[in-house]
Structures are given as C-alpha cells and as structure tokens.
Amino acid sequence: LAQRGRGHESKDGGSPETPARPTGEATADHEHLAAAVESRTAEPKSPAFGRVVRDIQRRAGNQATGSLVNLWGRPTPVQRHSVRDAPPVADEDELQNGTPVQRWKDGVMPTGPKPSGMKTTPRPAPSPTWKKTAPTPGVKGPDGAKALDPAAALSAEDKSAVADLVKWGLDQRSAIAKLSDTEFTGAVIDYWKFVAAGPYAHLDYQTDDKFGKFDATYDAASKRLDITMRIKFAFPDDTAKVGETPEDEAKREERHNRYVTNFLGHVGSKWSGKFSFQNVRSPAAVWGKLNPVAVNVKVDKTDANQHFLAKIYMTKEDTANVTNSQVLSLFKGDDVINEAFVKGTIAGEQKRIKKIAPTVGFDYNGTELSARGKTSLDFFAKYLSRLSMPKVEVKLTGRSTDLAYADKRVKIVKDALGAGGLGAPHTVTSKARRELGRNVVVEGVVDQTFRNVQDVQAHEFGHMLGLDDEYEVGGNKGKGIETYGLTKEALGKDYADLRARAGTDSASVMDGGSDVRVEHYITLWQVLGRITTAKAAVPAAKFGSADWKFNQ
Amino acid sequence: VTIERSGPLPKDLDARVAARDTTPLGDGVVVRFQRIGLEKSPAKNYRWELHEDGSWYAARHSGETEDWQQPFDTELPQEPVAQVPAEAVADLLELLASEDFADQEPYQVGATARGGRVEIVRALVGGREHEVLYENAETPALEALSNLFWEYGG
Numbered sequence: 001l002a003q004r005g006r007g008h009e010s011k012d013g014g015s016p017e018t019p020a021r022p023t024g025e026a027t028a029d030h031e032h033l034a035a036a037v038e039s040r041t042a043e044p045k046s047p048a049f050g051r052v053v054r055d056i057q058r059r060a061g062n063q064a065t066g067s068l069v070n071l072w073g074r075p076t077p078v079q080r081h082s083v084r085d086a087p088p089v090a091d092e093d094e095l096q097n098g099t100p101v102q103r104w105k106d107g108v109m110p111t112g113p114k115p116s117g118m119k120t121t122p123r124p125a126p127s128p129t130w131k132k133t134a135p136t137p138g139v140k141g142p143d144g145a146k147a148l149d150p151a152a153a154l155s156a157e158d159k160s161a162v163a164d165l166v167k168w169g170l171d172q173r174s175a176i177a178k179l180s181d182t183e184f185t186g187a188v189i190d191y192w193k194f195v196a197a198g199p200y201a202h203l204d205y206q207t208d209d210k211f212g213k214f215d216a217t218y219d220a221a222s223k224r225l226d227i228t229m230r231i232k233f234a235f236p237d238d239t240a241k242v243g244e245t246p247e248d249e250a251k252r253e254e255r256h257n258r259y260v261t262n263f264l265g266h267v268g269s270k271w272s273g274k275f276s277f278q279n280v281r282s283p284a285a286v287w288g289k290l291n292p293v294a295v296n297v298k299v300d301k302t303d304a305n306q307h308f309l310a311k312i313y314m315t316k317e318d319t320a321n322v323t324n325s326q327v328l329s330l331f332k333g334d335d336v337i338n339e340a341f342v343k344g345t346i347a348g349e350q351k352r353i354k355k356i357a358p359t360v361g362f363d364y365n366g367t368e369l370s371a372r373g374k375t376s377l378d379f380f381a382k383y384l385s386r387l388s389m390p391k392v393e394v395k396l397t398g399r400s401t402d403l404a405y406a407d408k409r410v411k412i413v414k415d416a417l418g419a420g421g422l423g424a425p426h427t428v429t430s431k432a433r434r435e436l437g438r439n440v441v442v443e444g445v446v447d448q449t450f451r452n453v454q455d456v457q458a459h460e461f462g463h464m465l466g467l468d469d470e471y472e473v474g475g476n477k478g479k480g481i482e483t484y485g486l487t488k489e490a491l492g493k494d495y496a497d498l499r500a501r502a503g504t505d506s507a508s509v510m511d512g513g514s515d516v517r518v519e520h521y522i523t524l525w526q527v528l529g530r531i532t533t534a535k536a537a538v539p540a541a542k543f544g545s546a547d548w549k550f551n552q
Numbered sequence: 553v554t555i556e557r558s559g560p561l562p563k564d565l566d567a568r569v570a571a572r573d574t575t576p577l578g579d580g581v582v583v584r585f586q587r588i589g590l591e592k593s594p595a596k597n598y599r600w601e602l603h604e605d606g607s608w609y610a611a612r613h614s615g616e617t618e619d620w621q622q623p624f625d626t627e628l629p630q631e632p633v634a635q636v637p638a639e640a641v642a643d644l645l646e647l648l649a650s651e652d653f654a655d656q657e658p659y660q661v662g663a664t665a666r667g668g669r670v671e672i673v674r675a676l677v678g679g680r681e682h683e684v685l686y687e688n689a690e691t692p693a694l695e696a697l698s699n700l701f702w703e704y705g706g
Binding site for chain 2: 329473
C-alpha cells in the first residue's frame with residue numbers, strides 16, 4: 001500500500017504511469033470504487049445514483065440559461081446529454097424494495113442471467129460539478145477562470161470512489177470525470193484484483209510439440225514473466241574410474257562444475273530479456289499498466305524433479321539433440337562456438353532483406369507517404385530492428401526530376417524507418433538523384449564481413465523451449481516448419497511467411513547461427529496467454545493470446 | 553537396444569539422407585557405414601567401407617561447405633587407410649547377424665528428437681545385401697560400427 005504513492009499522472013492527465021502494487025488487501029482498498037461501479041451498472045437499484053440524478057435534474061430546471069456548466073463554467077454537450085438522456089429515476093423506497101441488486105461478492109461480479117428489470121447498458125453519469133457555486137479559492141481552470149470545488153457535489157460513496165481512483169494514479173479532476181466511465185472503473189477494479197491475485201504460474205508447462213518443458217510464472221505486479229528450467233546434469237563418459245585418486249575425483253568434479261556453470265550462464269544470458277510483451281486489452285489506460293512484460297529466462301541445476309536430463313559427453317563426438325522425453329545430449333565441442341561453417345549465411349539473409357525492401361512511390365509533387373508505403377516501411381524497419389546480426393546498411397535513393405523533391409522524400413522515408421524502430425546496429429545512408437521517377441528506393445546490404453557462428457548450446461536450449469529447427473529437416477520445406485502457425489498467430493502472416501523459409505541460411509540461432517530472434521519467444525508468448533486465461537479470475541472476459549502482443 | 557518405431561523409408565526423407573550413397577556394395581566390401589548429422593553443420597559427417605579382407609577406407613567431411621545439404625564433400629581414399637583384423641571383421645558381421653540385420657525394416661527410429669543423426673548401414677550379412685537407416689537409435693551393432701571409425705580413423 002505504501003507503494004501506491006509512486007503512481008503519477010502522465011502529461012495528458014488521463015494515463016497515469018505504473019500504479020502502486022496492490023497487496024492482499026487490495027479488495028478492501030477498492031471497495032468504494034466497486035460500490036460506485038455497482039451504482040452505475042446496476043441502476044436504478046442504487047439510491048445514491050438516483051439521488052444524484054434527481055438533484056441534477058432539479059438544478060438543471062432552475063438554470064436561467066438552461067444549460068449546464070462544467071468545472072470551468074463552460075457548457076458541455078456531455079453534461080447536457082447526461083441530464084436529457086437520464087432515464088426516469090425511481091423513488092428511493094422503490095429502489096430500496098425493488099428487484100435484487102447485482103452485487104460484488106468477494107470481489108467477483110456475479111455471472112449468469114441478470115434479474116428481470118435490471119438495466120444492462122451503463123449510461124453516462126451526471127457530472128456532479130455543474131452547480132454554480134463559489135469557485136474554490138486559488139483553483140483556476142485552463143483559461144484562468146475560477147474553478148469550482150470538483151468534489152463538492154459528490155456523494156460520500158462517489159467521494160470514496162474518487163479517492164480510490166486517486167490512489168490508482170489519477171488526479172482528482174480526472175478521477176471525477178472517469179467515475180461515469182464504467183468500462184474504465186470496472187477495468188481498474190479488475191486490474192487491482194488481477195495484480196493482487198498473482199503471480200500466476202504454470203509449473204512443468206509442456207509446449208505443444210512435447211519437446212519443451214519449463215516453469216512459467218507471470219507476476220503482473222513486477223511486470224515479469226519468469227521462465228525457469230531445471231536441469232539434471234550427467235556426464236556419462238566422464239565417470240569415476242577404478243583406482244581414481246581423490247585428486248582425480250576433485251578434478252573431475254571441477255570439470256563438471258565448470259561445464260555446468262558455463263552452460264547455465266551462457267544459455268540464460270543468451271535467451272533472457274531479448275524481447276518483451278505488452279497487453280493490448282481495452283481500456284489501454286488501465287491494462288497498459290501491465291506493460292512491458294519483461295521475460296527472464298533462468299536455468300537451474302537440480303538433482304531431482306528436473307525438466308530435463310542433460311547428458312554431457314566430454315569426449316564422445318556426435319550431434320547434439322533433444323528428445324521429446326526431455327533428454328538433452330551434448331557432445332565434445334558443443335560448448336565451443338563453431339565459426340563460419342556455412343558460407344551461404346550472408347546470401348540467405350541478403351535474399352530475405354531484398355524481398356522486403358520496398359520502393360516507395362509518391363504522387364506528383366507529393367511529399368506524403370501512402371498508406372501502403374507506410375506499411376511496407378514499417379514492416380521493413382521492424383524486421384531489421386529485431387535483427388541484431390548480421391548488420392545491415394540501408395541505402396535510400398530518392399529519384400525525381402526535381403532534386404528538391406527527391407531530397408524531401410528521402411528524408412520522409414528515413415524518418416519513417418526511424419519511427420518504425422530501425423536503429424543500431426544497422427545504419428542508414430541516403431542520396432537524392434535527379435532522374436526520372438517519383439520514388440525512394442530502399443535497399444538493404446548485409447555486412448559482407450559478417451562471419452556466422454553456430455551456438456549449439458543455445459540452439460538446443462531453443463528446442464527445450466519448444467522450438468523446432470528452421471532449416472529443412474525431413475520434408476519440412478517452406479511453411480512446413482512446425483512453428484509457422486504459432487508464429488503467424490503471434491507476429492502476423494507477413495512475418496511468418498518471411499521467416500518460414502526453410503532451406504535458406506540464416507544467422508538465427510534456430511537455424512545455423514546464434515541470434516535469438518523475436519519469433520523464438522512464441523512459446524513464451526503462448527504460455528503467457530494461457531496462464532492469464534486459465535489462472536486469473538478477472539477480467540470476466542478472460543485474457544487470451546490476442547490480448548498479448550510482442551513489443552517492438 | 554532402443555528402437556521407438558520402424559517401417560519403410562519415409563516419403564519426406566531428409567534431403568541430406570536422401571543424398572547418401574545408395575549404390576550397391578563394391579567387390580569385396582562387406583559393410584558401408586554413413587553417418588549424417590541432423591544439425592545444420594555437416595562437419596561431423598563421415599563414412600567408411602570395410603572389406604572382407606579387413607581393408608578400411610574412410611573419409612570425413614571437411615567442415616567447410618557451400619551446400620550444407622550435401623552430406624559429404626570428400627571421396628573415400630583410393631587406398632585403404634587401415635587394416636582391421638580378420639577376427640574383428642568376423643565379430644562385426646556376427647553382431648549384425650545376431651540383430652537380424654538382413655530382415656530389419658529399412659527405417660528404424662530410436663528416439664523422437666530434434667537434431668541427432670542418421671546412421672546408414674549397408675552390409676552383406678548371411679549372403680544378403682541390405683540397407684537400414686537408423687535415426688537416433690542405439691544398438692550394440694551401431695555402437696560397434698561407430699567405434700570402428702574412432703579406432704581406425706579416416
């Protein structure tokens with residue numbers, strides 16, 4: 001609770017930053033807000049709501065001008081709408097003795113059919129601040145007008161609800177305005193419940209391909225998805241020998257410990273924190289506070305209850321593999337980076353980049369990007385922003401008979417690429433040419449000095465997360481890659497199509513390289529969606545995969 | 553012996569495995585062994601042929617390649633690189649016979665895995681030439697065949 005004070009308002013006043021972490025007492029903390037939401041969603045059952053509306057109607061009738069005023073004394077369509085469209089309000093007796101009120105019980109909105117007569121469509125609540133009273137001394141509006149006390153006309157219940165929203169991170173004015181937004185206030189309550197009920201865990205999660213297995217824990221409060229894999233290590237060809245001295249034994253132990261330490265450190269750093277997720281559920285002002293969700297991948301050594309048995313062969317030569325019975329086999333040399341074993345790597349990446357590098361056309365005398373141009377530039381920029389190797393030099397050539405236009409357009413395209421996320425390690429160069437044409441040609445040139453490296457340990461770990469090989473194995477040509485469907489679901493068809501090019505060389509760790517790419521987080525993205533679907537009581541419309549996206 | 557399943561050759565055989573040497577054994581050859589890794593690098597691939605008289609011909613991949621789907625980039629040497637004792641040759645053929653090699657189905661899978669290797673054995677056992685592909689399988693005969701390479705080299 002003490003942390004709540006850390007929440008603060010953003011510049012627009014309506015999108016506060018991280019609200020304070022709720023605790024197990026969160027239910028009590030937002031009970032006022034819950035009551036206010038109930039009033040608005042279940043009216044005309046709420047006496048408090050009825051009183052406010054009647055009060056406003058009465059006061060509206062007494063207005064000499066016939067119009068309502070907002071905080072700063074200006075007429076507002078919203079307020080007029082609030083009054084004119086307010087449904088008839090029942091007497092308090094009727095309200096008190098009427099149909100059952102749908103109530104929060106233990107913080108959970110009851111489901112199932114609503115009682116007859118219960119209104120289901122929330123309506124705009126009246127502004128409690130229309131009243132022309134003396135403005136609060138010292139408080140001024142944006143145009144310098146004296147402001148009214150924003151909370152003066154609030155019921156005790158609404159004041160408490162406003163206090164809850166202030167705790168959430170809104171300022172008082174925004175909180176009062178948001179009181180009538182039942183989608184918002186309901187989501188705030190759900191947010192608190194959602195965060196307080198966490199962390200959500202799926203222990204011993206097995207990926208759909210049956211190869212991957214790990215613990216996944218999502219803690220909304222700390223915005224983290226922790227992936228923990230427990231591995232039991234064995235060294236089949238480096239065991240105790242007859243006549244082994246204590247010194248030999250100690251050296252053997254040291255070898256094993258060194259291998260394990262290096263493995264855990266290497267794999268963890270290679271796979272952890274490369275990409276993050278974001279929740280896109282509406283209202284974004286509420287659920288956006290879950291973002292970004294950092295991904296922490298951790299590997300632990302264990303002697304029991306392992307997810308994987310790792311057989312480490314110190315002297316035997318063979319090909320590393322992972323079985324669907326969760327056995328990892330690594331052999332001599334697999335802890336060493338294998339340099340440039342496939343010379344075609346640059347050509348493969350070059351081919352892929354050429355495929356998506358657009359030529360952006362402009363209208364005659366035009367300096368505005370078309371929608372199509374924006375989309376293609378954004379896709380290109382995003383692809384490169386997620387590619388940490390090899391480096392790519394992006395060359396822009398503006399072509400026009402008018403050099404000034406060519407120059408302007410190149411700058412527009414360059415800005416669009418920057419806005420799309422294109423940056424280091426990649427570079428952009430540009431030039432304008434006086435020649436026939438009204439376009440900017442985008443080229444991507446892969447660093448010719450790049451030397452591919454194969455990271456076997458990191459590659460096998462990818463299998464242990466449920467990823468398949470990206471190169472052609474068996475008959476998996478093109479879209480035959482097993483994870484194509486999931487990549488398409490997570491990152492869109494265009495990206496999945498681009499990536500599902502088995503047979504072409506790549507610096508990708510699941511191909512023949514060492515670069516962990518965005519699509520390598522798809523099983524982690526999937527488990528996040530599943531955890532928040534299956535384990536969380538709120539929101540009522542459960543989170544699913546569609547509510548979680550990859551960040552840039 | 554760990555064999556998870558067996559049957560005819562799959563229709564979508566891996567391109568690298570499909571590119572194996574499928575020619576009949578030459579005169580005097582009793583066993584041909586080809587080992588193809590299912591990783592992207594062909595560097596660990598090797599093959600050998602053993603003659604009835606113990607002559608040993610072996611070659612391994614150079615480790616450098618323009619085409620990773622070509623499992624081998626070196627030819628077997630013209631001359632034997634080692635001599636396997638007659639007793640060892642006899643033991644090997646006996647071991648294959650004890651596993652009913654000549655009657656095995658042509659594709660044997662030891663474990664469903666990502667990566668690993670395929671070992672291709674073509675041998676003349678009991679007067680019958682037969683080829684079996686083993687994907688991530690472990691049998692005493694495979695172990696013996698594999699050990700021969702590490703013992704006699706290539």
